[in-house]
Amino acid sequence: MTYTYIQSPLEQFEINSLMGINAPLFGYAELSLTNIGLYFILAFLVIVGFNVIASNNNKIIANKYSITQESLYTTILNMVETQIASPKGQYYFPFIYCLFMLVLVGNFIGMVPYSFAITSHLIFTLAVSMTILIAVTIIGFSEHGLKFFSYFVPAGTPLALVPLLVLIELISYIAKGLSLGIRLGANIMAGHMLTKIIGGFIYQIMAASPLMFVIGIIPLVLLVGITGLELAIAFIQAYVFAILTCSYIKDSLDLH
Amino acid sequence: MPQLVPFYFINQVTFGFATLLIMLYLFSKYILPKFLELFLVRLFITKL
Numbered sequence: 001m002t003y004t005y006i007q008s009p010l011e012q013f014e015i016n017s018l019m020g021i022n023a024p025l026f027g028y029a030e031l032s033l034t035n036i037g038l039y040f041i042l043a044f045l046v047i048v049g050f051n052v053i054a055s056n057n058n059k060i061i062a063n064k065y066s067i068t069q070e071s072l073y074t075t076i077l078n079m080v081e082t083q084i085a086s087p088k089g090q091y092y093f094p095f096i097y098c099l100f101m102l103v104l105v106g107n108f109i110g111m112v113p114y115s116f117a118i119t120s121h122l123i124f125t126l127a128v129s130m131t132i133l134i135a136v137t138i139i140g141f142s143e144h145g146l147k148f149f150s151y152f153v154p155a156g157t158p159l160a161l162v163p164l165l166v167l168i169e170l171i172s173y174i175a176k177g178l179s180l181g182i183r184l185g186a187n188i189m190a191g192h193m194l195t196k197i198i199g200g201f202i203y204q205i206m207a208a209s210p211l212m213f214v215i216g217i218i219p220l221v222l223l224v225g226i227t228g229l230e231l232a233i234a235f236i237q238a239y240v241f242a243i244l245t246c247s248y249i250k251d252s253l254d255l256h
Numbered sequence: 257m258p259q260l261v262p263f264y265f266i267n268q269v270t271f272g273f274a275t276l277l278i279m280l281y282l283f284s285k286y287i288l289p290k291f292l293e294l295f296l297v298r299l300f301i302t303k304l
Binding site for chain 1: 273
């Protein structure tokens with residue numbers, strides 16, 4: 001009798017405590033370094049390390065690392081400048097840059113086999129996106145005062161329709177924040193699950209017999225293609241997250 | 257889904273925001289101004 005051991009495709013997203021202390025001082029709170037915490041630290045070290053190396057000891061002539069970093073810098077700066085045309089737009093550049101780099105490096109680290117995808121965790125992505133939504137609302141109120149409420153009333157609306165439209169606009173405003181986080185988390189999670197499930201099937205096919213091993217190369221090539229697609233998605237999702245954040249900031253700076 | 261275990265919610269959000277905030281401080285204070293300075297120096301040498 002042969003047993004087939006199938007791992008759940010969701011197992012890769014499990015959070016485990018790697019080390020921790022139980023703190024009686026703080027109501028027996030568990031202060032622990034989890035695998036997601038470790039990968040956040042890793043992403044932080046990669047981003048800061050790369051940027052420090054790319055600074056090239058302040059030499060004017062760029063090396064290969066600084067060319068990459070300067071391309072990223074100008075790409076994000078162009079994005080911020082085109083999206084947020086307001087003179088205050090460039091204030092938000094460091095924030096957008098950090099957000100883009102964290103999501104990008106988090107996605108790319110997640111693509112390394114047997115590693116952990118921090119951006120597949122909906123709680124983190126939703127927390128960031130809802131924080132952005134709250135921040136954008138605060139920016140709107142500080143810039144425009146109570147006139148910010150006009151954001152919820154499209155121009156030229158008949159008075160009778162205003163209560164209904166305000167409700168619809170309010171729901172769509174909150175949905176913006178929710179969709180920003182869910183889009184990133186769901187995309188990365190779906191990609192990782194897909195590669196895991198297909199990889200599991202290919203292993204089963206190739207382990208069956210020598211003939212099936214040869215036949216299994218065909219889906220294996222497809223899996224390599226899908227992994228390439230996932231790498232593209234990792235970049236695109238980071239870009240989309242950053243560009244939509246810019247767009248929300250712009251909406252609150254310049255009311256329509 | 258293992259992502260939605262409430263026990264680790266605070267932990268992941270704390271790590272995430274701590275990373276983002278420390279990055280934001282380091283980048284806006286030290287790293288990005290260096291690059292801007294570099295671009296300005298290049299502009300000064302080539303155009304001005």
